[in-house]
Amino acid sequence: MSTDNALLEEYSQREYKHGFVTDIEADAIAPGLNEDVVRLISSKKNEPGWLLEWRLKAYRHWLTLKEPTWHNVKYPPIRYQDSIYYSAPKQQIKLNSLDEVDPRLLETYEKLGIPLEEQKALAGVAVDAVFDSVSVATTYKATLEEHGVIFGPFSEAVHKYPELVKQYLGSVVPYSDNFFAALNSAVFSDGSFCFIPKGVRCPLELSTYFRINAQNTGQFERTLIIAEEGSYVSYLEGCTAPKRDENQLHAAVVELVAMKDAQIKYSTVQNWYPGDADGKGGIYNFVTKRGACRGDNSKISWTQVETGSAITWKYPSVILQGDNSVGEFYSVAVTANHQQADTGTKMIHIGKNTKSTIISKGISAGFGQNSYRGQVKILKGATNARNFSQCDSLLIGDRCGAHTFPYIQVRNTTAKVEHEASTSKVGEDQIYYCRQRGLKTEDAVNMIVNGFCKEVYDVLPMEFAVEARKLLSVSLEGSVG
Amino acid sequence: MLEIKNLHAKSEDKDILRGINLQVNVGEVHAIMGPNGSGKSTLAHVLAGREDYEVTQGEILYNGQNLLEMNIEQRAAAGLFLAYQYPIEIPGVSNKYFLKAAMNAVRKQHGQPLIDTTSFLKLLKENMQLLGMDKSMMERSVNEGFSGGEKKRNEILQMAMLQPKLAVLDETDSGLDIDALRIVADGVNTLRGPDRAIIVVTHYQRLLDYIVPDQVHVLAEGRIVRSGDRTLALELEDKGYGFLETHSAAASAAAV
Numbered sequence A: 001m002s003t004d005n006a007l008l009e010e011y012s013q014r015e016y017k018h019g020f021v022t023d024i025e026a027d028a029i030a031p032g033l034n035e036d037v038v039r040l041i042s043s044k045k046n047e048p049g050w051l052l053e054w055r056l057k058a059y060r061h062w063l064t065l066k067e068p069t070w071h072n073v074k075y076p077p078i079r080y081q082d083s084i085y086y087s088a089p090k091q092q093i094k095l096n097s098l099d100e101v102d103p104r105l106l107e108t109y110e111k112l113g114i115p116l117e118e119q120k121a122l123a124g125v126a127v128d129a130v131f132d133s134v135s136v137a138t139t140y141k142a143t144l145e146e147h148g149v150i151f152g153p154f155s156e157a158v159h160k161y162p163e164l165v166k167q168y169l170g171s172v173v174p175y176s177d178n179f180f181a182a183l184n185s186a187v188f189s190d191g192s193f194c195f196i197p198k199g200v201r202c203p204l205e206l207s208t209y210f211r212i213n214a215q216n217t218g219q220f221e222r223t224l225i226i227a228e229e230g231s232y233v234s235y236l237e238g239c240t241a242p243k244r245d246e247n248q249l250h251a252a253v254v255e256l257v258a259m260k261d262a263q264i265k266y267s268t269v270q271n272w273y274p275g276d277a278d279g280k281g282g283i284y285n286f287v288t289k290r291g292a293c294r295g296d297n298s299k300i301s302w303t304q305v306e307t308g309s310a311i312t313w314k315y316p317s318v319i320l321q322g323d324n325s326v327g328e329f330y331s332v333a334v335t336a337n338h339q340q341a342d343t344g345t346k347m348i349h350i351g352k353n354t355k356s357t358i359i360s361k362g363i364s365a366g367f368g369q370n371s372y373r374g375q376v377k378i379l380k381g382a383t384n385a386r387n388f389s390q391c392d393s394l395l396i397g398d399r400c401g402a403h404t405f406p407y408i409q410v411r412n413t414t415a416k417v418e419h420e421a422s423t424s425k426v427g428e429d430q431i432y433y434c435r436q437r438g439l440k441t442e443d444a445v446n447m448i449v450n451g452f453c454k455e456v457y458d459v460l461p462m463e464f465a466v467e468a469r470k471l472l473s474v475s476l477e478g479s480v481g
Numbered sequence B: 001m002l003e004i005k006n007l008h009a010k011s012e013d014k015d016i017l018r019g020i021n022l023q024v025n026v027g028e029v030h031a032i033m034g035p036n037g038s039g040k041s042t043l044a045h046v047l048a049g050r051e052d053y054e055v056t057q058g059e060i061l062y063n064g065q066n067l068l069e070m071n072i073e074q075r076a077a078a079g080l081f082l083a084y085q086y087p088i089e090i091p092g093v094s095n096k097y098f099l100k101a102a103m104n105a106v107r108k109q110h111g112q113p114l115i116d117t118t119s120f121l122k123l124l125k126e127n128m129q130l131l132g133m134d135k136s137m138m139e140r141s142v143n144e145g146f147s148g149g150e151k152k153r154n155e156i157l158q159m160a161m162l163q164p165k166l167a168v169l170d171e172t173d174s175g176l177d178i179d180a181l182r183i184v185a186d187g188v189n190t191l192r193g194p195d196r197a198i199i200v201v202t203h204y205q206r207l208l209d210y211i212v213p214d215q216v217h218v219l220a221e222g223r224i225v226r227s228g229d230r231t232l233a234l235e236l237e238d239k240g241y242g243f244l245e246t247h248s249a250a251a252s253a254a255a256v
């Protein structure tokens, strides 16, 4: 066997760069889940009665649900009663500037290569940093306020804009949607809330860095973005997590609402701790992300680069209600070592002339298992609906796997649905060719993989694309040569 | 510059090269001809270090160094360049990016500073003009969707940019029409010089009208069965490879 091949087989040897624990005192409640815990979470946040009621309904519904098993991922049973459902860093929540933030927290971000300060200055990005479950730093508020943009912690929005939250919470992902969404609805800790008023083009790209920290704490983020008529917003989500031995459950819900002529671009670079080379530890990431194109001519784009998590279960979807509305899904998912990903999208065409595009790039290395699961549904009234799907899989080594599960349902004869799929291997001949031109094997593999992902990088916001490239090469680092 | 002594190489289960001896001096151009399957490409890949082949006997000296002890990219950095008979496609990686990465990879290996964008683009423009290539080729993915001729031209462009010391061109002429052939030959002739050497592997003597070799070797069944000057190529064209069979048999007999 050739050396390249042997090197490719070692491709799983990747070390998680962001594995460290920040020593900040956490205010956590005892492990376990029951109605009292739900009430406690709600009271800790001083929530209004209607929200507590909603949480309790969700909790009671969750009790009736079974964890799904249809996905193509395997993991030992999650012991929900062993998880801690609330944890907040013990520090002042109201902060006027970064100076007031615990310096160790800032240090953490710096280690991650995402210093808030620099980000603010260089990228002009407003950062709502979520540390564990409570937002601790909110920046660029003034600029946003000038434009009437609301962007801040979800828990704050509940108090400041109860009517908006009440109107939209659960309107895209109802608590009854699925097992993990129900769990999230019962115990969600915090997240981001974003409202772009009519006709406003959000002057900044909005960004949130999520991070799991306190040991054994499930993360239940809840994000809600509302784009009013004719508005535009680009939202960036990125996450990393410290090294852990135990599996950590993460079940987030993200809801997007785009009204007439509005556009939401939601980009994610996701790097939760994937577990070690033997498959031990790592985050279980069960996420429900969905957007509703409520108004005519609205548009929602999901772009994601997923390199982390032991398990990824995630199907960012778009409900195309408004006529001429557009849904897009661009995804790069990497599974190395023993990582498993079952990810894809759902495009539900309801309105006339609705259009959706799905570009999915799955990369499997080591023992990684990567499944694309995509549903395209064209309802009766969706005259002239269009969908184009392209699912490409790239295999590195020969012990990993790629799987494609397309579900296509067409109820309107004027619809046009195209599906293309391909599976290829990082070829030894490609590596040989690059090396003959002077490149080292590792650089060659990086180049080939980045080339494979190009169509997705092209639609990522600039600075995120740079980050994604870096992240991918870090993910692949040490695995070859 | 290059000295090949009694080189034997095999793929997994097959002996392909069976005792090659060849000396190429700096400044020379050698042509290697021979029927399909005689081992021409294998020889080229063994020089480049392809790991699919195992060298079972013999040695290769390259500028006094033991070539067989160097890995693929070290050989590349030492100035060995192979223009592939079948250039490889790399989807999503632009030709321009690839070229720059290759040039910088070689520089890195030599501990030299990376090329600046302005000089790179200037050099690229010059070479593309020389090879009659359209600018749009640079934004396209490496060899993806290229016609046979475009691929070959692209190989020569890479060669022109990398300025190798020893260039091995594996059937660069096949798939080229006469105009393209002339342009490619011009490109190769530009590289020709007192401090370089070139090995041209070809099936047809046609190319040698444009790239005039100092020596011609005929490979058959993994051995060089005849060597001579240009006229050997003409003779081959005249009589076909068939006439070699008797010679080849005689050579095999002599080699035993």
Ligand SMILES: Nc1ncnc2c1ncn2[C@@H]1O[C@H](COP(=O)(O)OP(=O)(O)O)[C@@H](O)[C@H]1O
Binding pocket: B011, B012, B014, B016, B034, B035, B036, B037, B038, B039, B040, B041, B042, B043, B052
């Ligand atoms: N990697 C390989 N594995 C098995 N057989 C090979 C391999 N490479 C070449 N061969 C065989 O070796 C012989 C010489 O091939 P090649 O060097 O490509 O010839 P040429 O370039 O002269 O046409 C052929 O019979 C070919 O099938």
Ligand SMILES: [Mg+2]
Binding pocket: B040, B041, B042, B085, B170, B171
């Ligand atoms: Mg050949």
